[in-house]
Amino acid sequence: MTNLGELASGPPLEAAIIGGGINGAAIAREMASRGMRVALFEKDDFGFGTTWRSTKLIHGGLRYLEHGDVRLVLESLRERKWLLRTRPHLVQPLRFLLPTLPWTRRPAWQVGLGLTIYDVLAAGGGLPFHRRVSTKRASELAPGIRENSGGFTFYDARALAPERLALELALEARAMGAAVFNHTSVTALDCQAGKVVGIAVEAGGALWRVSTKRVINAGGPWVDAVARLAEPEATAILGVTRGTHLVLEPEVLPTRAAVLSTARSDGRVFFAIPQGRLLLVGTTDERFEREPGSVAPTRHEVDYLLEEAQELFPAAGLGKKQVRYAYAGLRPLIRGKEGPAAAISRRHDVLDHGERGGPGGLYSVVGGKLSTFRPLAREAAGRVDRRRQTRAPLTRLPRHAFAGPSRNLRIYGPAAGEVAALGEDLICEHEGVTVGQVRHAIKNEMATTLSDIMLRRTGLGWTAGRGLCCAKDVASLAARDLGWGTEERAAQLEKFHEDVRRNLPNVDEVLT
Numbered sequence: 001m002t003n004l005g006e007l008a009s010g011p012p013l014e015a016a017i018i019g020g021g022i023n024g025a026a027i028a029r030e031m032a033s034r035g036m037r038v039a040l041f042e043k044d045d046f047g048f049g050t051t052w053r054s055t056k057l058i059h060g061g062l063r064y065l066e067h068g069d070v071r072l073v074l075e076s077l078r079e080r081k082w083l084l085r086t087r088p089h090l091v092q093p094l095r096f097l098l099p100t101l102p103w104t105r106r107p108a109w110q111v112g113l114g115l116t117i118y119d120v121l122a123a124g125g126g127l128p129f130h131r132r133v134s135t136k137r138a139s140e141l142a143p144g145i146r147e148n149s150g151g152f153t154f155y156d157a158r159a160l161a162p163e164r165l166a167l168e169l170a171l172e173a174r175a176m177g178a179a180v181f182n183h184t185s186v187t188a189l190d191c192q193a194g195k196v197v198g199i200a201v202e203a204g205g206a207l208w209r210v211s212t213k214r215v216i217n218a219g220g221p222w223v224d225a226v227a228r229l230a231e232p233e234a235t236a237i238l239g240v241t242r243g244t245h246l247v248l249e250p251e252v253l254p255t256r257a258a259v260l261s262t263a264r265s266d267g268r269v270f271f272a273i274p275q276g277r278l279l280l281v282g283t284t285d286e287r288f289e290r291e292p293g294s295v296a297p298t299r300h301e302v303d304y305l306l307e308e309a310q311e312l313f314p315a316a317g318l319g320k321k322q323v324r325y326a327y328a329g330l331r332p333l334i335r336g337k338e339g340p341a342a343a344i345s346r347r348h349d350v351l352d353h354g355e356r357g358g359p360g361g362l363y364s365v366v367g368g369k370l371s372t373f374r375p376l377a378r379e380a381a382g383r384v385d386r387r388r389q390t391r392a393p394l395t396r397l398p399r400h401a402f403a404g405p406s407r408n409l410r411i412y413g414p415a416a417g418e419v420a421a422l423g424e425d426l427i428c429e430h431e432g433v434t435v436g437q438v439r440h441a442i443k444n445e446m447a448t449t450l451s452d453i454m455l456r457r458t459g460l461g462w463t464a465g466r467g468l469c470c471a472k473d474v475a476s477l478a479a480r481d482l483g484w485g486t487e488e489r490a491a492q493l494e495k496f497h498e499d500v501r502r503n504l505p506n507v508d509e510v511l512t
Contacts, residue, residue, distance in 0.1 A: 004210075007039060008208040008210050013038060014031075014212075014384070015039075015215070016038070016212040017218055018041050018215060018226050019219040019226075020046040020182060021047055022047065022050075022373045024218035024219075025166045026169050027365070027376070028180065029173040029178070030380070031380075034385070036381075038178050041184050041186050042170075042182045043184065044182070045182050045447075045451070045452050045456050046167045047162060047163030047165075048163075049220040050330055050331065050332060052163045053327050053329025054329055055283055056159045057094075057157070057271075057273075058084075060080050060125075065118065073118070073121055077122045079372050079373075081122075081126060083159075084126060084157055087165065087413070089416075090160050090164060090165050090168075091157050092160065093155050094155065094156055094258050095154075096155065097145075097258070097259050098111065100148055103264045115154055118130070118154065131153050133152060133153055137150070141255065141257040143256075144316040146311065164457075167445060169373075181203065183449070184201055184203040185202045185203070186199050186202075187200045187207070187229075189359075191230055194354075198210055213361060214361040214384055215361065216365065217364040220330070226364075227364055230359045231358050237334070237335055237366055238335055238366060239287070239335040240289070241287055242286045242295060243282065243285055244298070244301040244305065244328040245305070245328075246282065246305045246326050247281075247323070247324050247326070247327075247464075248278065248281065249277060250322055254313035254315075254316035255313070256274065258274065263311075264311045265304070265308065272313070281309045284304065295329065296510070297505060298328075302507065324464045324506065325466055326506075326507075332366060333367050347367050348366065348368030348375075349365075350376070363380065408431070408432050408433055409434070409437075412440075420436055422440050422443070427473050428470035428473070431460060431465075433458050433460055439481060440457075441453045441458060442481045450474065450495065454467045455500075466506075475496075
């Protein structure tokens with residue numbers, strides 16, 4: 001595995017990719033598959049930014065039909081089919097109920113027509129077509145739902161752990177020859193004669209300068225900040241919006257199916273998605289102009305989502321006592337005209353700064369969504385070198401589905417057996433997480449901090465208790481494998497608690 005010192009003393013990279021979210025990881029994977037000498041740099045951890053904080057849906061773009069964007073819908077449906085086939089351990093079908101409520105914006109015939117068109121576009125995708133359902137059937141699917149007039153069911157898909165999807169792509173890129181780094185910041189872009197020639201990289205208090213012919217800026221919400229390393233006066237290219245979600249733990253789940261509805265107060269799209277014994281509700285869509293690292297749920301958003309959940313499930317007893325945490329993420333979309341945030345295009349683009357009067361060899365990735373990383377990666381790779389074709393498929397097919405006793409191990413797909421072999425004793429009895437999962441994160445998945453392990457490898461942070469019940473035990477195990485002394489273990493625990501308060505705050509921890 002190439003280290004930073006070897007990278008700095010070696011020949012120039014063909015491309016340095018900045019940002020280890022789903023798009024940056026996919027671009028690294030695609031370029032490596034074409035035999036290119038590339039490196040991926042992520043300042044925090046893989047999937048940390050937008051990827052980690054989404055609604056976790058791999059949807060075909062039903063909402064985009066409203067805007068007549070058939071091409072984006074077709075692309076989304078094609079990628080949904082591909083993900084269901086190639087990543088069944090991480091992407092699974094999800095049945096939705098679309099109820100007809102007193103405040104539903106569109107008449108039933110119009111909704112049915114839209115779903116019929118959606119079915120036609122998705123033909124051959126392997127999921128059932130939509131169905132009209134009666135009031136009785138709607139109430140069976142969602143016992144806690146408000147009085148309704150029936151509605152429709154249809155299928156889309158969800159990612160069980162989007163951050164692990166990004167991680168898999170990054171690790172596959174490394175296996176194909178890419179140099180891959182997390183917790184490594186790019187602090188400067190070096191330009192000569194109007195072209196990018198290198199980058200400055202900081203990790204562990206040391207600084208390296210790495211030569212590169214091109215830079216792919218896949219910084220997500222930080223795209224503008226990265227671009228300004230080369231062009232301090234560059235015009236903003238992002239139209240960032242914030243989406244906030246709540247995770248509740250009702251005494252009894254009010255729905256068996258995922259519910260797609262509209263908010264009673266303002267007509268926004270509103271989701272309620274069962275996740276085990278938890279219920280995910282969201283989302284907001286507000287323009288965001290501040291520093292991306294400051295994103296956090298607001299009290300207004302928490303109140304709004306909770307009130308809408310109560311309107312949808314009035315008898316479920318949902319209140320602040322049932323809220324386990326909230327989280328907020330940013331959508332790094334293409335900057336557009338003033339107007340509703342929801343109207344900003346979800347299409348992706350790869351911008352050539354040289355064509356816009358900036359430094360040659362610098363490309364910025366903007367827009368897109370969780371499910372369309374593959375076509376974006378192909379476009380980015382094609383911009384860099386149109387001559388080379390893919391030498392290997394973007395993913396290997398899982399060799400088998402894990403059928404062992406632990407539900408948690410299934411998210412590892414073909415690697416589940418390796419994880420089990422590292423230790424099947426439970427380290428968190430509440431959530432069924434094993435010693436092997438922690439050791440696998442350290443040994444095989446580039447986890448170097450307690451937050452990496454808890455929040456983005458094992459998924460403990462996403463549970464009702466946010467992993468706080470077992471953090472000390474995980475830290476003790478990690479300390480042995482990572483060589484932490486007493487002081488470092490304490491520092492890692494403190495940092496994890498800080499990360500939980502900042503990224504997954506409970507109601508009392510929401511500050512603004």
